[in-house]
Amino acid sequence: MTICAVIMAGGSGTRLWPLSRSAHPKQFLSLSGEKTMLQETISRLEDLDVSSSITICNEEHRFFVAEQLNAIDSLGTIILEPEGRNTAPAIALAALVAKKEDPLLLILAADHVIKNQDAFTSSVNSAVSLAKAGKLVTFGIVPTEAHTGYGYIKKGEVEGSGYKVEKFVEKPSDSVAKEYFSSGDYLWNSGMFLIKASRFLKELQKFRSDIHDACKLSMENTMPDLDFIRVDKSQFLKSPSDSIDYAVMEKTEDAVVMPMDAGWSDIGSWSTLWEIEDKDENNNVSKGDAILHKTKNTYVKTDGKLVAAIGVNDLIITDTKDAILIADKNSVQDVKEIVNQLKAEDRSEWKSHREVFRPWGMYDSVDHGEGYQVKRITVKPGAKLSLQMHHHRAEHWIVVSGTAKVTNGEKTFLLSENESTFIPVGVVHSLENPGKFDLQLIEVQSGKYLGEDDIVRLSDQYGRV
Secondary structure (H helix, E strand, C coil): CCEEEEEECCCCCHHHCCCCECCECHHHCCCCCCCCHHHHHHHCCCCCCEEEEEEEEEHHHHHHHHHHHHHCCCCCEEEEECCCCCHHHHHHHHHHHHCCCCCEEEEEECCCEECCHHHHHHHHHHHHHHHHCCCEEEEEECCCCCCCCCCEEEEEEEECCEEEEEEEECCCCHHHHHHHHHHCCEEEEEEEEEEEHHHHHHHHHHHCHHHHHHHHHHCCCCEEECCEEECCHHHHCCCCCCCHHHHHHCCCCCEEEEEECCCEECCCCHHHHHHHCCCCCCCCEEECCEEEECCECCEEEECCCCEEEECCECEEEEECCCCEEEEEHHHHHHHHHHHHHHHHCCCHHHCCCCEEEECCEEEEEEEEECCEEEEEEEECCCCECCEEECCCEEEEEEEEECCEEEEECCEEEEECCCCEEEECCCCCEEEECCCCCCEEEEEEEEECCCCCCCCEEEECCCCCC
């Protein structure tokens, strides 16, 4: 029996703000290596008997998923959730897609770090016979400390190479976590599972038929869209929101936990990222152009600018193009309070970076002021922006490198380096890269209103409204 990897790539990752944001969360970033966390998740499957993959994400992030999986030649199936409904409905969608072959579903989050690949592979392989026999296997992380940020699983009687689950427990207090750790009877709840597709659906129908039925109906009227499967939104939204733990694992009589000691982390905070990274002689982690003097136990990450830290200890210092975070390492859980304040003030920094990625490439808002905005636009080879117009702004395009195929009103023509074109308010236009290299251009917008919602798309090859 083969394995189908189910990668859950939803989530906003706001605890790693300002690096991770709602429009570009941590699973699509390179945090602990050259690959993104999503790519690392797929890559760690290479030593397992995995025959296929299903990635589940939301509408907003679909092009990140497709591009990053294509980059490592592992596209697989991508299911778009109309709206997040927690893990039980998401896994139900994957099980329904895979039910014809009825494989074992290896359910993984796209934002975990695993340092020991061999230990991960060994633990999964040890769980295969249990999952084949109809057990619902969850992987419990062998704890390295009395951590209060994770849920725990208490081991029961031995079951094959694992243990029956005696109980799941919520995140404990510090004193209770110390008791759990010293007893040796508890494992961290990782949120990773190995379950036969039909077995999961049977247990879900038994305990949460409302979730099962809503997901089943939503899959009866799917719509293919480029690389994606769109489920029936009206039916899917009838599903209650619930986790696999609450919906199934805490109710079934066949829950088994398989210990895993593989250098696991869910990168739930900046302090966690500091913990797992290699450090210098003063216990510092520095990423980018940083100079540290008389500084200890500090994490510094900079996106371009030189950051100098002098005489400080136990800090998190993170610099991006539009925001700087400075936090005590023991207070990083309060980052969410900053994000909430940004949302309450309707500021853009909670949601997106200065650099914004699109299916055709990206743009960087390098300057703005009253009545104008300047962007640096990068268009990938063969990519094309939508045919569009604006009611409130004019645009001036100047090609920096590459070749641009421009539609400006009734004319279509090519522009090369140092050539430009002006697009008046209300004129239909589009931009395409017909070359083999990235197209770079500067866009100068002028007008009384420059918001992104002043885009009227007339046609778009990526299916955007």
